[in-house]
Amino acid sequence: MSNTFAAFVSIGFHGLAFAMVLYLISVGLSVTMGMMGFVNLAHGVFAMLGGYVLTSLMSRMGVPFGLALIAAFLATALGSLILERLLYRRLYGGDELDQVLLTMGLIFMSVAAATYVWGPLQQPMHPPRWLSGQLDFGFRSFPGYRSFLILCGAGLVIGLWLGLERTRFGMKVRAAVDNLRMAQSVGINTSRLFALTFALGSGLAGLGGALGADLLAINPSYALDNLVYFLIVVAVGGLGSIRGPFIAAVLIGIADTGFKYLLPELGAFFIYALTMALLLWRPRGLFGRA
Amino acid sequence: MxxxxxxxxxxxxxxxxxxxxxxxxxxxxxxxxxxxxxxxxxxxxxxxxxxxxxxxxxxxxxxxxxxxxxxxxxxxxxxxxxxxxxxxxxxxxxxxxxxxxxxxxxxxxxxxxxxxxxxxxxxxxxxxxxxxxxxxxxxxxxxxTLWQISLPMGQWAAKNGFKKAYVAVSDFIPGHDAEAAFTKGFTDNGGEIIGTTRIPLSQLDFTPILQRIKDAKPQAVFIFVPAGKYATAVMKAWADLGLKDAGIQLVTTQDVMLDEELPNMGDIPLGIVSAGNYSSAATxxxxxxxxxxxxxxxxxxxxxxxxxxxxxxxxxxxxxxxxxxxxxxxxxxxxxxxxxxxxxxxxxxxxxxxxxxxDIIQNIYLRRVEKVDGRLANVEFETIPQVKDPWKELNPPK
Amino acid sequence: MATEGLVRPRLKPAPRAPLAPQQAIDAFARRHRYRWWEALPWAAAIAAYVLFPSYLPLGAQILATILFALSADLVLGYAGIVTLGHAAFFGTGAYTAGILAVHGWGEPITGLLAGTAAAALIGFVSGWIVLRTTGLTLLMQTLVVATLLYEAANKASWLTGGDDGLQGMEVWPIFGQFRFDMFGRTGYLYCLAVLFLCWLFARHIVYSPFGRSLTGIRENVRRMHAIGAPVRRRRLIIYTIAAGLAGTAGALIAQTTGFVGLSFLNLERSGGVLIMLIIGGVGRLYGAFIGVPLYMIAQNRFSEIEPVYWYFWIGLLMVLVVVFARGGILGLSERLRQ
Structure with missing residues (x-):
């Protein structure tokens, strides 16, 4: 296998794994921003929470991986639901500045709370034995956990898309994103819809944070460190879009991995330059509506 | 006395x-x-x-x-x-x-x-x-100083059968010191550096860069990153990508192999060689x-x-x-x-x-991660006595 | 726009009875006049110099940060541009002054002016690009501009020192006379003088017809378009001015502390200045004078005890401000008075 080809395969593989994590975390953000018009900078807090739930359950209580994943989803969904009812709801349709402040405040609190509970160090994530090590695919071997990540991510994405296409809940969500007033006037209980969507989106972020604890290390400043990545995926994908962020996540994931592999010295500079260019070209993102 | x-x-x-x-x-x-x-x-x-x-x-x-x-x-x-x-x-x-x-x-x-x-x-x-x-x-x-520690590491690697090495360090002054010192120690003794990478401190996922090193197939790789979360992340990626099974020897400094971190690393670090001025396993x-x-x-x-x-x-x-x-x-x-x-x-x-x-004059020890009484430890196997900071000798004050 | 939370003192509805032309003229003229309480912050700053001689280094940083928050107020409070990238200009000013001082030009006043000019230039160019959009996209673009600069500074480590920061600045005495001493006396007075001049300038802008038209743009963009105001150009002008002032603040901190690092450009810096401003009160010109000292003194005290908890309480405070005390401390005191 030639070196160029090996590099190509490596970048594609790791980029795709990263993209899955980015998408799972960001899709909920896209929907809350698009549907409720809410600038939720604290979205990463939910991903971090999912990661902490998973790593604590697995390493401190010996809970099996699969169960810990479900717990991560449920815990973040529930936690976000409480925050939504208590705080977020007050600011729907309000001033962007207030939303920015509220969610920045939540980020700060999460940094302190996570340090208090889990300490300043990052949480080690040990995948189950059957996923650690290398998987031999014949022509070359790949890390087992990341292969699982890609498959699992793909499954979740397909499930999510089908769910939004085929179910009644999905129809309501799409209706509310398209035209909130119309949706209200045809009798959709948007307050409940918001809460459920918010919880689902945050739960997915928690799941993404848990699955991706290996790539985006779980530590107290997680929400702050990765905020720009999540926002970029949403902004490039287009607010309120479900599929846009997927394309954006794949683009960003592969480009980011590629730069880190080929030109690590340049850091994330190109990613931001690329984002800037995309946003100038299409201010509403690749799939945003005008 | x-x-x-x-x-x-x-x-x-x-x-x-x-x-x-x-x-x-x-x-x-x-x-x-x-x-x-x-x-x-x-x-x-x-x-x-x-x-x-x-x-x-x-x-x-x-x-x-x-x-x-x-x-x-x-x-x-x-x-x-x-x-x-x-x-x-x-x-x-x-x-x-x-x-x-x-x-x-x-x-x-x-x-x-x-x-x-x-x-x-x-x-x-x-x-x-x-x-x-x-x-x-x-x-x-x-x-x-990192010169004091990384130069002997480079010398040891070159004298112990490693001819081609890759160097990856964090992109800040200590990283630059480690890179220059290891390179000098290694090349002065007949080794060849086949690639050098400086990794931004903002980057915590080391998988892409370690994958690149794996694809480049060196005999040894010298890595320096700050102790703590960076070192943990490096070891994680090291294990995930199976560089050890690919026959690549990791040589590093004590920062990456901190004594108190070893118990959290499983069996991954067994056999890794590092240079340092102190190991708690010293007898x-x-x-x-x-x-x-x-x-x-x-x-x-x-x-x-x-x-x-x-x-x-x-x-x-x-x-x-x-x-x-x-x-x-x-x-x-x-x-x-x-x-x-x-x-x-x-x-x-x-x-x-x-x-x-x-600056201090002290022994520099080469250590290998081994199991002692069921616990991983940096076991000293070679002592280079009374090392002065080499950088200051190479760069006398103007 | 739902901005009712941000009560603005000078935007109260006009009295019922129509004003006679002369009265109206008087009312407008009065607005420009200095009121007695506007001297309070300056009196306090001079008193602090006498009373707390061992806290002057912190005091100088507070004064420079007030200027930074004041510049953010012009963008946020007067032009209504929500930005997450104001640190871009702060950092540009700091790096410009710092790099000059490292490379043999340590004259502070010209360094300060160079920092201001460089930041204003970056403000003009980036503003020209990003002010085409509004809302979330604008927010993202300001964030990306700052992040790009951060990465650029990180990469150009031959110039900026990268992650290690810019070391070895040599700032010359002011006017060749006053050395920057270790007790921070010179630094404090220097920051105070610069802040005072910049405040006069900002006050002048805010009360000028240009300033009023900005308020109009913030309150109702469509109407301003309809009456033919050059909306985009005015927003760009205030953005550039505010960027320049943020650059001045950055250069001040660089010169008084003798250090510039990447943290001058990061998201925490951009977010932090918003927080301080909002705690004090947005769109009032004086919010910065209340929010910044409160925040920084509390941070200094608390972080000696337990820095981790400090972040928790400041986060909680922000949440409470948004939920219960929109308009910050000044807004709260106005409501209490009514």
């Missing part, structure tokens, strides 16, 4: 002094700057433990009537502006006579000019940036004595590492100076004492300050 002599003299002198001036309480104020918050708090904690342990064990040895007061401040991690302000406040508000501590090199470099202006001796207990003692004549360092009697004091003070799982020993030896230097001067010293007297300070009884072996550079 010398130390004992000085201590004896000091005791005798102190006894005389005590007769002449009964109960003249003399307090030496030391400003101790360490990292207690942020991602480097773990290293700061190890340093703090080393310092406090030395004080606890040796407070009774101070000359009668002399006390020390440690004024502790947090620099919050590599934030030179905070560190500098904290040092400024210690000097102008708390009127400390000595400064000590400092984990991060940029912080120490920001504090150094102040020590020259205020004439306050500054005992650096970790910060390893190679040229810091040149910034101010009031700086003395008891830790190490010297001085280290055994140190460990038993440590275990008594900090039960549980606390394991001392290079930071703790830096703190311990730094306090030893300060205590010896106080004993020699009975707690009354001018900044220049203190510096003159530090410049010729020696300690044959350090847990890391015999150490001495080089009067020319105010």
């Amino acid at each position: 010398l130390q004992q002599k000085i201590a004896g003299l000091a005791l005798a002198a102190a006894a005389l002094g005590a007769l002449a001036m009964p109960a003249a309480a003399q307090t030496v104020k030391i400003g101790f700057i360490d990292t207690y918050s942020g991602p480097f708090a773990q290293a700061g904690d190890e340093l703090d433990k080393g310092v406090k342990l030395y004080i606890k064990e040796h407070e009774k040895d101070l000359p009668p009537g002399v006390k020390i007061e440690l004024v502790t401040r947090d620099d919050t991690g590599p934030n030179p502006d905070v560190a500098k302000r904290v040092a400024q406040e210690l000097i102008t508000r708390d009127h400390v006579q000595l400064l000590a501590g400092e984990i991060a090199s940029p912080n120490a470099a920001a504090i150094a000019p102040l020590t020259a202006e205020a004439k306050i001796p500054f005992v650096i207990m970790n910060a390893a940036g190679v040229n810091i003692p040149r910034i101010s004549p009031y700086v003395v360092r008891v830790s190490f 010297r009697p001085q280290n055994k004595a140190f460990l038993s004091a440590w275990n008594q003070a900090y039960t549980e799982k606390a394991i001392p590492d290079m930071f703790s020993v830096g703190g311990w030896d730094g306090m030893a230097a300060i205590f010896d100076m106080i004993k020699a001067t009975k707690g009354k010293f001018t900044p220049d007297e203190a510096m003159n004492f530090f410049k010729t300070w020696k300690n044959p009884e350090s847990p890391r072996g015999p150490i001495a300050i080089d009067p020319e550079t105010r």
